[in-house]
Amino acid sequence: MDGPLDTRVTVRSAAATHTADCVVFGYAEGELRVLLVRRAVEPFLGHWVLPGGAMAETERLEETARRVLLELVGVRNLYLQQVATYSAPDRHPVRRVVTTSYYALVRPEQHQPTALGYLSEVRWFPLSEVPPLGFDHSTLLADAHARLILHLRTRPLAFDLLPERFTLTEAQGVYEEILGEGLDRRNFRRKLQTYDFLIETEEKRRGVRGGPVLYRVHVDRLRAQLQKNT
Amino acid sequence: MDGPLDTRVTVRSAAATHTADCVVFGYAEGELRVLLVRRAVEPFLGHWVLPGGAMAETERLEETARRVLLELVGVRNLYLQQVATYSAPDRHPVRRVVTTSYYALVRPEQHQPTALGYLSEVRWFPLSEVPPLGFDHSTLLADAHARLILHLRTRPLAFDLLPERFTLTEAQGVYEEILGEGLDRRNFRRKLQTYDFLIETEEKRRGVRGGPVLYRVHVDRLRAQLQKNT
């Protein structure tokens, strides 16, 4: 309660480090992917884990998460949602670390992630090829994905993963990849046509049969829509 | 990320106290209520706040929350869900405190809350009569209530707030109080009749016109149901 400890039980307050870890989702080549980093230091040297960093003195956790993402993929202003906080005393083998997880949606083609600091590698993994992660990060990833599915069912989030111009079939691919299930093309398109933030452009995608029409989003309307069902 | 800090930005890791604060909901006399405590120490001396406590060295935050609830209302094994984590650097006027909030559902008639330690008073407040709270607890309360509404729409949570025997009208009252809207009696009853964990007893409620029949829940079936849509 932000106050002195209760006196009935003698507890020593834990001086834990607090980190923000990011589950960064991206969509490329028809697959939902997640950004992982490889550790170059112990513990879990050589393991793949979620990118993250320690909360600084004057930061909120969300700011920590944004700072990490800026450093890692050089992107600001992306869609970021807190998922949960993990506090098992032994979740870090060396010292006490409490972690709050966030999920983020980015456009992979716009950003080249760079390994830095204590990392040896950064890579996009298709969700189905993610190896067992260090710490309890497999759990964080699963929880974040579950939360994303939940959110996607009530909010038009997929467009934060798509490039500026996209076809409806590509949009459907994003939905199918996140939800992990196939969707009916006509039902899907009818649903999208109810969104006032979708704008049909004059262009068609070249190099693909059928000559699909390209769409773009009216950014302000999309933002308004997203705020409505927060 | 549970690792050394990134090197590109020099951050000093914040040694924050971490607390678990509880938004304890109860239903009594036809009203949804929340359990608040009054502080007997600075800061916010005399203010009403959410009950909570600092995470101990060997505890997970959920255990902290359960410990607080055990001490405060003497109840184990209640329905407890993590809501969110709050980390604004200035949310506590004296020192840095990060707080993770939980909501809990209890049966007020079974427990007499007791003020202890640094508290001068403990009281159930009807949700509509909650005063402005100390710290940022008004926000935590609002967020927890919003989360409860969300959960109630997909899970049969109301029965964790009702006494062992209850009428369908009483159950409807709980739903209406949480959702903040009136429900159609017949539609509501039809919906409840689809739940296999509701058991009609032989008894009727005495002292109320109409002689409504009392129901109880099949605890195992309810637990099974709740786990299904976690």
Added chain:
DNA sequence: TCAAAAGTGTTCGGGCTACACCCATGC
């Protein structure tokens, strides 16, 4: 020209909503 993907309407069923009358009990 043919193979592949884009594009398009209608029907069906289930679940939610709205609505009115009789019955049991307390006062």
Added chain:
DNA sequence: GCATGGGTGTAGCCCGAACACTTTTGA
């Protein structure tokens, strides 16, 4: 006995699910 709340069924609506053929374009 009468006022209050308990108990019950049906019809419309909306949304999501299922489903097949024509058009466009690349190869």
